[in-house]
Amino acid sequence: MPNQKVMIIGGGLAGLAAAMKLAELGVDVDLMSLTPVKRSHSVCAQGGINSVNKQTRLAGDNEWKHFDDTVYGGDFLNHQPPVKEMTEWAPRIIDLMDRLGVTFNRTTEGFLDHRRFGGTLYKRTAFAGATTGQQLLYVLDEQVRRWQSQGRVKVYESWDYLGPILADDGTCCGCVAQDLATMEIRSFSADAVVVASGGCGLIFGRSTMSMVCTGSAVSRSFQMGADYGNGEFIQVHPTAIPGADKLRLMSESARGEGGRVWVPSTPQDSRTPRSIPEAERYYFLEDRYPEYGNLVPRDIATREIFNICVNEGLSVEQGRQCVFLDLTHIERSELDRKLGGILEIYEKFQGVDPRDHPMKIFPAVHYSMGGLWVDYQKSGSGGLQWGSPQNQTTKIPGLYAIGECDYQYHGANRLGANSLLSCIFSGLLVAPSLVEWLKIVPKAAADQPSSLYEAARQERQVRHDKLLNRPSGGENPYLIHEELGDVLTKSATVVRRNPQLEEGIDKVLELKDRAAACSLSDTGNWTNQNVVFTKALQDMFPLALTVLRGALARDECRGAHFKPDFAMPSLKCEEPGERIREAEAWCDRFEGNVDKWLKSTIATWQGDDVELSYEEVDTSLIVPRPRLYGLVGADVIEEVWKERVAKRTDVEATTA
Amino acid sequence: MADTSSKPDHFEVRVLRQDGPQASSYWERHRVRYEPDMNVISVLQRIASQSQTVDGKEVSPVAWECNCLEEVCGACTMVVNGRVRQACTALVDRLMAEQESDIELQPMSKFPVQRDLVVERRRMFRGLEKSKAWVTVDTYGPMGAGPRISQTEQENNYPLSQCMSCGCCLEACPQYTKVELVQGDSESDDAFAERQDSTFDGEFVGAHAISQVMLFNGHPIAKNDANERLDSLMAPGGIQVCGNAQNCVAVCPKEIPLTTSIARAGRATTVRAITKFFG
Structure with a gap:
């Protein structure tokens, strides 16, 4: 069909990768973004991007191992075919980024340099200084600008997506959006719409995410019928710098170089930290995990820091939760040499030199593993069928989702340096799939009646005008946002308990009603950030409910979702025979839990609340196995488990 | 504390x-x-x-x-x-x-x-477009790794690639002056954007874009377009407008060596001019 067009919502890594690939395939692209695309949240990624590479291959690495690390890290909640395809493509993606001019760090010989990240034994992570995300985003931005100069891509910067437009048969045929300067609301026709709008950290109030990460574009698609998958899986990073405006990451390497985490034994001790004697300091990680000390795995560090402040009341400060991350016992010259870059970040934003004063840190919401439910088509080899119009499509035909806002690649927990990979991969994957979709689209957007577009526009205009005309004296949207953030942070981040989640849901429902009664302090129609924010706030509630209801229903521990009341226990018996029997029982329970809970949570919007259902996870390639880190008796359980798997494999071989 | x-x-x-x-x-x-x-x-x-x-x-x-x-x-x-x-x-x-x-x-x-405090900085991105600040590749298909690059080259280029188009260098520059056009009542968005672009192109491009030209002209593949980029810097609004006040480098939040880039670009455009004259 002639004059077909694809609309992409969001200009981060995923959106830009899709735009440039579509342009190369000869498709006209409109790209819409809240900010100039060069300012997208992808710039915040520091660490790097994973792929198998020549050096790791020499050490015995291969694509299958990267695949295995990713699904093991994700606690097997990721569908395996998309992950397999992604890890196979990873080396090619790094090559492409290299060709596009990313200033990756180099080895002496001029090859790409790599570092090691969590969850793997291999140095798979390519990096560009401490700004890998920024560097990747810039080369994609440059490529899209190149296509823009040729007229293939048209960029609408400073536009707010208000939702998809659905034809009579339910197919997406465009979207409604608002110009953030003129406040004009306009309908855009498109033969496919791709949501690439990133995570939803702002529903937690403050997080490590950028200010545009409200989740509004996702929520507006969700409310129009696109399902949401695994909403309860939110990654919380153990060490962030609390700020009045946002929480900024403090790299794990601070602990790697000898940093010690502690709180004063006296709650909110008013003395300066360095004048508190050793005997009156509580080094709680070293005390509770003598073997690993401050370098316990990320999720454990996160839980302990959270627990000491929230449940034990030992936060360093009265009105704010934080613990000390102390480097002051290390020589200045050594700190400068090993940690210079990250210490400068702390100094820049806190105005305090961490070489002289212990840093104050606290865990922070960091990444949404969940997102819009998307489909895929499996290939004969267990990967993906490249070019299938099913890949990355949401429940709404013609509406696609890619990047952090899809739910597909990271399961229950994301591996460090896999996010940049999944963003670029899903962007490149969706392009040929869209080309095929354009061939079979039931009716060209250009042939849809103009009344359809006008009605959709009108609906959004009415919502906008109603908000502007609300009587004064009502609720303050900024204060409601703070309250929402407090409720979610308290009930649905690090440690989750059902009574707290139930209470959280009640509060969120109450806040949802109050948010509907907001009054605006700006009723004008020019660059009105007040009304844009209020709409984004109101659209946070469907996602907040998705997170809370998903977390309440899931009575188990999996990846980032930690419910102590349902944790798998350590072994208690000392006698070897007893211990083996106990391990057998443990494995029985584990298998029972896999049967019951190794399922994707699917949320559907019902107009005023969410409804949950569950979907089988494709684990056809790697059999799910228990993660035993830090558990007493792990060695015995592992032995018993291996015997079981071996026995099962024998049986399968005989019956086959 | x-x-x-x-x-x-x-x-x-x-x-x-x-x-x-x-x-x-x-x-x-x-x-x-x-x-x-x-x-x-x-x-x-x-x-x-x-x-x-x-x-x-x-x-x-x-x-x-x-x-x-x-x-x-x-x-x-x-x-x-x-x-x-x-x-x-x-x-x-x-x-x-x-x-x-x-x-x-x-x-x-x-x-x-x-x-209020919101300004329109589209002119900066137009400057990047005018300077062809990108690597022209044959295809996005799998063609193997990019060129080998030495640690020294990477260390020279990385600081330049950190430019976030914030505009500090332009605010501080005495030669960079405000261009503000008003959209006509009957003028379409596209026509207005085109009129803006052609006006921007005649005005000073600024330190940020000159530095990007040096970044790409230092890349083994992107330097295939080096002459076009230098020509854009020799056109009206190019490097000759720079008055060497050196304010740009003093205010850059990323401490990018902007004046070094400008000096290098000055030498490169001079060589280019001589070559063109005798070419």
């Missing part, structure tokens, strides 16, 4: 406001409750939430632009106490230590004001 004992309960902020493009500007005073670890972004968040001046007058929230709040996105550039910088790294404690009086916020003066 910031000593909070001597801090005031409240402090005042003067904001230069403007209701829309070409509207006249006016000062407004706000009072904000002091909290530890505040930066100018959190001050503006409190002002938005209060929507009330120091005299108790109800006003619309001050509009401003921001995103990452980590000084990597370039969005929140404004003039804080007379100095152009990113609002996210402008810490209240530091500002108070530097000067006793109130905090003063103004929009950048070299770009058209959209509203």
